[in-house]
Amino acid sequence: MRWLPYGPDAALLECDSSDRMAAARAVVADARPDGLVELVPGARTLLVAARPGSGALAAVRALLDGADLAHPPEGRGREVTIDVRYDGADLDQVARTAGISADEVVDLHTGAEYTVAFTGFAPGFGYLTGLAEPLRQARLDSPRTSVPAGSVGVAGEFTGVYPRSSPGGWRLIGHTGTVLFDPRARRPALLSPGDTVRFRSR
């Protein structure tokens, strides 16, 4: 673990693995010291931003220096199941690349349990880890200018669902009618870091 400076009121914790990052995030999220403004997980990092003069940055460092990241607190994340129709435009290509049938792609995708590692790209877009090895495939050479809302895709070590229509380069394997983000809802984002996600074919 390595702390990198991010201006006077924030710091970036660089971790050796996404698991260590998730553990560090869980420790800080569990304690929520006063004055913590943002806690932003990345693929290998945790960005901590504090209210100036609050001392929250020092509190987080002390918390993590004394934490056993091999045994993080039991996640308070939710368990979310998302119904998917596996009819994505790239499903056959993903199957060919993996050297398996489209049905086997569906079995692999629905058979795994995923964790929301971090978010970004758009409100409510979660980067989900836990993808089966054969489905870890490169982004499209040429991104689509418009991917429909609810599209379910894979890219590299991640799978995820587009919360709204946007450009995108992920390989699309299906779509869902589930609403991922509603800014007027009491809980705007379906997925938060630390949540557990399963996909169900319907």
Next chain:
Amino acid sequence: MRAVEVVSAGAQALVQDLGRPGHAELGVPPSGALDVPALRLANRLVGNAEDAAGIEALLGGLSLRARTPVTVAVTGAPVAVDVDGAAAGSNVPVHLAAGSTVTLGNPDEGLRCYLALSGGVDVPAELGSRSRDVLSGIGPAPLAEGDVLPLGRPGVPCGADVVAPARVPAELGVPVWLGPREDWFAEAASALAGPWTVTPESNRVGLRLDGTPLRRTPDRADAELPSEGLLTGAIQVPPNGLPVLFLADHPTTGGYPVIGVVDADALPALAQARPGSTVRFLPSAAPSSG
């Protein structure tokens, strides 16, 4: 219902308050007024709490008709303000009778004017804020001719205010804390100093800067950075070497290295920096975090 009607929105008029920090982990940018002291001042002048929602008007041009009596104040980029054709000042409270129209001219310097209304713009909040976020489309749509804006309960205007609005210098010197990824760049401090020119592609997401491209160190030339968190004021360097200085509507994570973070005190002036203006960075090592 207390309300004003939009006669003209000008180039771009957005409802803004102090934003919705604290939701980056959901992928939601902080948003909020770019020139925060200007919005706070405007709100104080009309008797509002400093975090009430007002209007951020790019290059002025905004015109509003009062449907009910309302006090307004215009701050930010220095601009002519008139009421029904008669000159009224900026940085002072101005009373509008029902039916009166307040109109902003176009500023000769600076970019963004702020107009506060007594009671504040009372549209529904999203994630605790009424700010329009142009990156993710959260918050009320950009204002358009004919829109009617409901207003909240007015407070008591305090009259004059002691805070004088800053003028916009022709060339900005901006203190920058190096890191977290300055070690990706050759001679980071001297190369980052600039000068840099603000380009017309700049917006509320960030200032896009033109100048001598920053070069990566040879061992990082083709390195990929796993996505990591971003904050307002971060200077991100895409592969073309031309930095993007993120403002309030920035993406919450990104996969290009951040060479440094500008001092928060410089953000209001950067929010007023026109395309074509010059920015020089004054880099220093960040204080030991913690």
